[in-house]
Amino acid sequence: MSLRKSIQRGDHLIWFTGSALGACLLMIAGLIAVILFNGLGFFWPSPLVKVTLKDGAVFLGEQVNREPIPNPGHPDHLEKHRIQLKVGNRDLLGFDFKWIDEADITATERPGGVFVVERREYGPLLGTPEVVKQGDRVLYQGADAIRQALPLLLAQASRDRAAVNRIEKDEIGAINYRIEKGRLRSKKIDFRAQKEPGRDLTAERAEVERVTAEAQKEYQAKQDELARIMETAASTSVTFRTADGAEKELRALDIYRAYPANELGWFQRLRIYLGRLWTFVADDPRESNTEGGIFPAIFGTVMMVFIMSLIVVPLGVLAALYLREYAKQGPLVRIVRIAVNNLAGVPSIVFGVFGLGFFVYFMGGSIDRIFFPEALPTPTYGTGGILWASLTLALLTVPVVIVASEEALAAVPRSMREASLAMGATKFQTILRVVLPAAAPGILTGLILAMARGAGEVAPLMLTGVVKLAPDLPVDGFFPFFHLDRKFMHLGFHIYDVGFQSPNVEAAKPMVYTTTILLLMVVVALNFAAIVVRNRLRRRYQTSAF
Amino acid sequence: MAQESIVADKPAIKITTEVKPQDPASAETRSADIVIRDVNLSYGDNHVLHDITMDIEDRRVTAFIGPSGCGKSTLLRCLNRMNDLIDDVRISGIIRVKGQDINAAETDVIEVRRRIGMVFQKSNPFPKSIFENVVYGLRIAGVNDKTVLEEACERSLKGAALWDEVKDRLQESGLGLSGGQMQRLCIARAIAVEPEIILMDEPCSALDPIATLKVEELIYSLKDKFTIVIVTHNLQQAARVSDRTAFFWLGRLVEYGPTPDMFTKPKDKLTEDYITGRFG
Numbered sequence: 001m002s003l004r005k006s007i008q009r010g011d012h013l014i015w016f017t018g019s020a021l022g023a024c025l026l027m028i029a030g031l032i033a034v035i036l037f038n039g040l041g042f043f044w045p046s047p048l049v050k051v052t053l054k055d056g057a058v059f060l061g062e063q064v065n066r067e068p069i070p071n072p073g074h075p076d077h078l079e080k081h082r083i084q085l086k087v088g089n090r091d092l093l094g095f096d097f098k099w100i101d102e103a104d105i106t107a108t109e110r111p112g113g114v115f116v117v118e119r120r121e122y123g124p125l126l127g128t129p130e131v132v133k134q135g136d137r138v139l140y141q142g143a144d145a146i147r148q149a150l151p152l153l154l155a156q157a158s159r160d161r162a163a164v165n166r167i168e169k170d171e172i173g174a175i176n177y178r179i180e181k182g183r184l185r186s187k188k189i190d191f192r193a194q195k196e197p198g199r200d201l202t203a204e205r206a207e208v209e210r211v212t213a214e215a216q217k218e219y220q221a222k223q224d225e226l227a228r229i230m231e232t233a234a235s236t237s238v239t240f241r242t243a244d245g246a247e248k249e250l251r252a253l254d255i256y257r258a259y260p261a262n263e264l265g266w267f268q269r270l271r272i273y274l275g276r277l278w279t280f281v282a283d284d285p286r287e288s289n290t291e292g293g294i295f296p297a298i299f300g301t302v303m304m305v306f307i308m309s310l311i312v313v314p315l316g317v318l319a320a321l322y323l324r325e326y327a328k329q330g331p332l333v334r335i336v337r338i339a340v341n342n343l344a345g346v347p348s349i350v351f352g353v354f355g356l357g358f359f360v361y362f363m364g365g366s367i368d369r370i371f372f373p374e375a376l377p378t379p380t381y382g383t384g385g386i387l388w389a390s391l392t393l394a395l396l397t398v399p400v401v402i403v404a405s406e407e408a409l410a411a412v413p414r415s416m417r418e419a420s421l422a423m424g425a426t427k428f429q430t431i432l433r434v435v436l437p438a439a440a441p442g443i444l445t446g447l448i449l450a451m452a453r454g455a456g457e458v459a460p461l462m463l464t465g466v467v468k469l470a471p472d473l474p475v476d477g478f479f480p481f482f483h484l485d486r487k488f489m490h491l492g493f494h495i496y497d498v499g500f501q502s503p504n505v506e507a508a509k510p511m512v513y514t515t516t517i518l519l520l521m522v523v524v525a526l527n528f529a530a531i532v533v534r535n536r537l538r539r540r541y542q543t544s545a546f
Numbered sequence: 547m548a549q550e551s552i553v554a555d556k557p558a559i560k561i562t563t564e565v566k567p568q569d570p571a572s573a574e575t576r577s578a579d580i581v582i583r584d585v586n587l588s589y590g591d592n593h594v595l596h597d598i599t600m601d602i603e604d605r606r607v608t609a610f611i612g613p614s615g616c617g618k619s620t621l622l623r624c625l626n627r628m629n630d631l632i633d634d635v636r637i638s639g640i641i642r643v644k645g646q647d648i649n650a651a652e653t654d655v656i657e658v659r660r661r662i663g664m665v666f667q668k669s670n671p672f673p674k675s676i677f678e679n680v681v682y683g684l685r686i687a688g689v690n691d692k693t694v695l696e697e698a699c700e701r702s703l704k705g706a707a708l709w710d711e712v713k714d715r716l717q718e719s720g721l722g723l724s725g726g727q728m729q730r731l732c733i734a735r736a737i738a739v740e741p742e743i744i745l746m747d748e749p750c751s752a753l754d755p756i757a758t759l760k761v762e763e764l765i766y767s768l769k770d771k772f773t774i775v776i777v778t779h780n781l782q783q784a785a786r787v788s789d790r791t792a793f794f795w796l797g798r799l800v801e802y803g804p805t806p807d808m809f810t811k812p813k814d815k816l817t818e819d820y821i822t823g824r825f826g
Contacts, residue, residue, distance in 0.1 A: 415670040419732070422628060423683040423739065424660035433686065438673045 035520070039513030043276040045269050048114050048126060048261045050243055051085070051100060052107040059098055060114060060126050060243030061085030062261070069101065086506075088116070088124040092246050096123050097506040113143045116261045117240065120254040123287060123507060127240035127248065129258075135235045146238070150258060153236070157252045160233035164253075167226050170477075175219045177478055182212035187374040280514060284471045289498050290507040294515060299473055300386065300466075300488035301455060301522055307390035307484070308397065308454050313447055315394065316401025317436075323402070324409040325431055337406075344399035352460030355392030360384055360464060380485050384465030386474045387484035392464045393457060397450035404449060408442020409435060444534040448527050455523045458492040466493040468501070491519035579604040579743065579773045580625060585639035587620060589632065594620050596797045598639070602790075607765060607774045609788035609805065611781060613820070616794040618777045622745050625775065626662040627655050644742065660687065663736030663772075667748040669728035671720035671735075676712050679720040679731055683739035698738050706734035707764050726757025733764060737772070744768065746776040750783060762787050781821055785809050793817045 006012070050060045065084035071077045082101045090096040117125040132140040132149065140149045186208045189201050236252040256279075259272055283293030319340075327333045364381035372380040381387075412435050420430040436443075458466075467487045474486045495515045502508035578601035587595040595617045602608050610618035623629050624641060627648060641648050648658045660683070671679050678685075680702050681695045689695060699716065703709040708730045712723070720731055729749060736744055746765070750758040765774060765787045778784050784791050785805060792802040793816070801808065801817045812818045 413670070415666055415668055416672060418628065418631070419664075419666065419670040419672065419735075420682070420686075421631065422626060422659055422664035422666075423686065423735070424656050425682075425686045426656060429686045433682070434672050 032520075035513050035516050038510065039517045042510035042514055043273050043280065045116065045259060045261060045264065045272045045276075047110055048116065049085070050109050050111045050114075051105050053100065053104045054106055055104075058243045059085055059087050059100065060111070061087035061098065062116075062126075064097070084506075086124075088126040089122075089242055089246075089248075090504075091122040092242060092248060096504070110262050112262055113147075113260065114243075114262060115240070115258050117250065117255055118257040118291070119250060120256070120286065123291065123504070125240060125242075125248060125250065127242040130239045130241050130247070132236070132238050132252075134237075139236075147260060153238070153252055154255060154258060156236075157233070157255055160229065160253055163229055164226065164233070167222055167229070172219065172222050172226075174478070175215050175222065178215045179212060179219070182208050182215065184374045186212075191374065281518070285469060287507075288503060289468065289494065290502055290504050290511060294489070294491070294494060294511075294518065296471055296473060297489035297491045297494045297515070298518060298522060299475075300470070301491045301519070302526070303474055304386055304390050304393065304461075304488065304490065305451055305455050305526055307386065308393045309447060309451060311391060311394040312397050312401050312450055312454075313443070316398045316446065316450075317405050317443055319398070320402045320405035320409060321431065324406050325427070325435070340399045340402050344403070347459075348396055348457050349459040349463075351392055351396045352463040355388055355395070355460055355464040356384075359388040359391050364388060383485075384463070384467075384487055385485040386465055386488045389461050389465035389488070389490075392460050393454045396457065396460060397454050400450045400453065401443070401446040404446025405439065405443045408439035408445070411442060412438045441534050441538045444530055444537065448530045448534070451526050451530060452523060455526060456492060456519070458490070458496060461490055461493055466490045468493075468497050491515055491522060495519065577604050578602065579644060580775075581640070581642040582621075583640040583642075585621070585624065585637065585641060587617075587624065587629070587635065587637045590634045594797050595624075598799050600792060600799060600802050602773065602775060605769060605771070605773055606789040607769050607776060607787050609784035609791045610775065610777045610794060611779075611784050611791060611820075612794035612800075614779075617797040618792075618794045619747055621794070622747055622775060622777050625743070625745055626659050626664055628664070630655060660739060661742050663739065663741035663744045665729070665732050665736055665744065665746040665749045668752055669725065669732050671723070671728050671731050673719070673721060675717045676720045676723070676731065677716040680734050680738050682735060687739065702734040702738035705737050705768070706730045707760065707767075708734055724757070726753050726760055729753060729757070729761055730764065733761070733768075737768070741772065743773045743775065746774065748777050748779060751779060758783070781809075793820060795820070 046062045048060055048062055050058065052058050062085065063083050064086050066081055067084075068078040069076075069080045069082050071080075080101065080103055082099050085098050085100060086096065087093060087098050088096050113128050114126060115129055117127070119125055128143060129146040129150075130141070131138055132146055132153065140146045186205065189204055189208065192199070193201055230253075233253050234251050237249050238252060238255065239247060239249045241247055257272075257275070259268075264272070280293045281298070282295050284296060285294060286292035323333060323337065327336075360383065364379065364383065364385075368376060368380050368382040416434055416438060417430055420434045421427070425433070465487050467489065470487050470489050472483075472486060474483050474488055475481060476483065495512055498508040498515065499512040580602040582598055582600050582602070585595055585598040586593070598617075598621060610622060612618050620629070624637060625643070625648075629635050629637065637649060643658070643662065646653065646658075648655075672682060674682070677695075677699055680699045681689075684695060684698055689698075700709060700713075703712065708727060711727060712731075720728065723731060729752075733744075733749075749765075750761050753761065762783065765776065768774060769789075776784075776788065788805045790803065791805045791808040793800045793808070793812075793814075795816055801812060801814045803813075808817065809821060812821060
């Protein structure tokens with residue numbers, strides 16, 4: 001086989017195309033591998049090392065990094081190495097990551113009995129437990145006794161936290177909600193008194209005051225109950241001694257998880273790993289998002305995509321129906337179609353600015369003036385919220401849905417429409433009963449593309465309702481249950497926030513990767529759900545093979 | 547996919563090219579069901595039909611034959627105003643169905659199409675269940691009573707000789723049937739609304755001979771109740787199923803008369819050339 005013949009046949013083209021595809025796949029695989037490696041490793045409980053330096057300083061920590069020291073111009077450039085320890089104890093040391101030159105280290109060991117303690121504030125604490133006290137009474141003393149008592153102690157702390165949380169968030173939250181409603185009602189009555197000066201409103205005022213006073217009383221009672229629980233729960237404390245000899249007393253209530261890092265079997269490590277993973281997915285964030293979980297962000301992302309889909313599908317399908325079925329095909333329709341296609345290419349921040357100006361300030365502001373004047377100057381809808389963010393994204397993705405729906409409508413065979421019309425159906429009946437069901441899978445393809453784009457957008461959200469921390473979900477038990485005016489958290493924004501806006505960069509770095517994994521998983525899951533629905537529809541409307 | 551096993555099991559299938567023995571009544575002239583007078587039709591500058599004048603008789607099968615592009619399908623589509631769907635079409639002349647001028651301004655096109663069923667060249671069931679396909683015409687007319695729909699479904703499927711093959715899977719997709727079954731489903735759909743006239747635009751051209759035979763038998767059995775107009779490329783088929791045949795050539799009606807006469811002693815030279823296969 002001569003080279004000439006091979007080129008004529010186009011063998012080289014096969015190689016070119018094949019390698020282009022290979023390069024794409026390699027890049028994607030590399031991206032996912034980097035994210036998975038960096039993200040999933042973070043939760044693994046590594047052993048702790050204790051290093052003693054030449055100057056006598058002692059550090060206990062988890063080794064997270066090792067790199068050659070750059071020293072340009074010197075012979076030892078990149079020859080020597082340094083390690084990075086996660087030493088924790090930020091409240092005591094003032095830092096929680098420490099670079100140490102390997103040349104300075106005189107001794108390295110893996111001490112027994114040291115614990116990693118995840119607590120409410122200041123990041124992890126690394127040290128040896130010394131004594132457990134209740135008030136002034138010593139309950140347990142010595143490492144072994146404490147180690148055995150610790151699981152029970154932490155379980156109790158977890159229960160106490162749940163009880164406190166329930167009272168604080170749910171019960172007192174409900175009372176606060178009523179008090180706030182009473183305040184707004186009394187303001188409303190003031191407005192009415194201004195409008196209708198002759199009217200007697202004393203009865204209504206008395207009613208509001210009575211309800212508010214009742215709520216105040218309940219509030220006081222709950223506060224007392226809370227104080228009682230806190231008194232017993234907060235009295236238990238654990239005292240730790242750190243590697244450099246300092247002592248730290250922690251309330252048991254503030255300890256989320258504690259484990260002896262150097263005395264764990266593989267199976268125990270796996271359990272801790274899974275536990276931390278679960279915490280990450282299911283809990284609220286702590287410590288300016290560098291610790292705890294990101295559940296509100298997952299929830300916010302999914303809910304935003306759902307609201308967006310609910311808006312974008314009807315809007316896009318109706319627009320496509322008019323363009324394809326009713327509009328007289330001509331230059332005007334062609335121009336509209338080109339404009340719609342170009343709309344898909346407009347930078348998303350432009351949509352964000354539009355959303356802020358139109359939805360938030362104009363529409364939200366108007367709604368506030370008409371429906372919620374009693375709450376002003378505090379805006380209700382006149383500020384960023386999940387509804388406005390979803391509307392903005394719907395606008396951003398509607399071209400995708402229009403284009404896909406138009407193609408789907410055009411693909412419905414003419415013979416099918418004719419059959420319906422020949423039966424005496426009107427055009428509207430034909431569209432509703434034959435064309436739309438047959439086009440449904442194609443329309444869903446448009447929705448899938450729209451969701452993939454919408455879930456990954458960040459820039460427009462930053463202007464229309466995403467915030468760094470919003471533990472109050474947009475759905476809760478208070479009427480009307482869906483609070484579309486609330487601000488929300490979003491995984492994409494969360495990545496930016498922990499990565500670049502965090503006061504503690506080193507602690508936040510792994511969160512960037514883990515959050516990225518979750519964002520990818522949410523997008524994949526949403527798409528997968530839509531694909532399953534589409535395939536089901538396709539199977540229903542399959543054409544016979546011939 | 548479903549096969550037409552019931553048909554295939556029959557040992558001896560004779561596909562005949564002879565003219566069927568006509569029932570004695572076919573010789574007599576019946577009242578005209580559709581009256582066509584001086585119909586001209588053009589698509590833009592393309593003059594497709596020239597001065598067509600003919601009467602189509604009540605409860606008879608009338609076949610339109612002729613070479614491709616002779617205007618026979620176009621004329622058929624005039625009868626239920628399907629040409630309305632095409633832009634830039636002009637029609638003159640009079641078409642009366644049971645006395646009603648269907649092109650008159652006050653005529654409701656929806657009403658016309660409900661009275662005139664149509665079966666297309668390529669079977670076109672809706673992407674719905676077999677049941678929903680059959681009762682589609684009733685549904686759009688606003689009938690939602692379940693017993694009425696079920697009765698109509700059974701009656702139509704029996705009328706279309708499809709009931710025994712699909713009665714156990716009425717809820718399955720109509721698109722899962724074989725080609726012949728789908729075409730019979732379309733016929734069932736057309737007769738479910740009890741039209742007065744059924745138009746068939748080459749209903750068997752996409753079917754194999756066995757499925758064709760079934761549809762032809764069906765047409766033969768339907769003519770007691772419906773006036774049927776069938777466009778066909780297949781001369782044997784016209785000879786087999788029709789009572790009267792019209793031959794079109796270049797947009798003109800060349801000859802129109804009882805089928806046996808057309809095929810045995812055509813009056814026009816063109817007709818003779820066409821049916822003897824000298825062109826077409």
